[in-house]
Amino acid sequence: MQSRTPAARPGRPRSATADAAILAATREALVELGWSKLTLQDVATRAGVAKTTLYRRWAGKNELVVDAVAELFDELRLPDAGSLAADIEGVVLQFAALLDRPECRSGLMAVVAESTRDEPLRERIRASVVERQKRLVVEGRARAQARGELPPESDPEETARTIDLTFDMVAGAVVHRTLVSGKPADGPWIRSFIRVLLLGLSAPA
Amino acid sequence: MQSRTPAARPGRPRSATADAAILAATREALVELGWSKLTLQDVATRAGVAKTTLYRRWAGKNELVVDAVAELFDELRLPDAGSLAADIEGVVLQFAALLDRPECRSGLMAVVAESTRDEPLRERIRASVVERQKRLVVEGRARAQARGELPPESDPEETARTIDLTFDMVAGAVVHRTLVSGKPADGPWIRSFIRVLLLGLSAPA
DNA sequence: AGCTTTCGCTACGACCCGTAGCGTAATGGC
């Protein structure tokens, strides 16, 4: 994602091993210390590299944590469970498991908070974390429409709005349940959530 | 909320004026600096008090910011607009306006992130911010059931679960839309959100 | 008055930040 110049430059290339060690050390420090007490000094020591190496690759703590957390979201997959409700349940279970990991809990919300006053950081989060999640919504929605479980749409703008709305409702509810209410997004909760999402609050129990 | 001892202690009482000045200065610093660059040094100077006074009243930055932000949530009211959809729209509009204020954006998410590794802080947020919002859901739900817009429930445990779910879905969606997706929770968005919330995604357009 | 608590002020050691400079290691171009 850095650019289209994989190795066009002369000179000694950057160590990919160091990159992986630094990101792993960052997650380790997030687990033990949390975001606010995490220092680049400490991360460098854990990773076995010099502090200056960190500053050569990342602008600061925020960018480093975004990259470290973003790797976790690579694991998200959309299972084909046969029905829309089952597909959503599968994805949300994975998402809830991610939010259960301490390196994700403390890191993700912190950088989102920072991104409210840092537009480049917001864009970095959008590209490496949010977009990866939203793609699952797009695929799941396409499948459901093909199965006739969701009403089709013709207007592309209306479709984009519906996808955005669905994404904000699903991700927002799970995040709020987990991090604000502080209760687990487990199977029973997810199923009642999906019922409301698909049928609405007005539907009888 | 501190205890049942309003002025039972002898000696010089704490200055209520200083309290208000400190909380206002905290919000001002949040707007100008954001959470991560906010220092208690700076807040004390803005408020015209000594730094040591801050440490006598608050354990640290997190607790101070929670109290400063919590005051903003006092403004939330549940208007009686005649229908459930209109009531929700009124509340969500207020909530979106709150999240539009920079002192709220940067402060609220940051302390929520911190609360993932600080149980007392989580409880402080729950009591002074979350509970205040949830009460709006409880009232709105009661009104809607009285009007016959929502199915009644007999099991009190089931009722509590439904209220929690509704709260997480509403607050989560608005927060995610505003802070993660970075788009405004304006009138059109709110109305399409309410449609899905009440009728579900399966409902035809 | 006398007691108690708060307040402003100063000072302190500890820590982290972000950068600079140096010598050395590793690679690509010739």
Place this chain on the structure above:
DNA sequence: GCCATTACGCTACGGGTCGTAGCGAAAGCT
């Protein structure tokens, strides 16, 4: 193989914040 170029480890630095301690003065309660 040689050289230019870049990455790396290391050390050191000024500047800033943290959280605490100690002091004398101020302000309220009884």
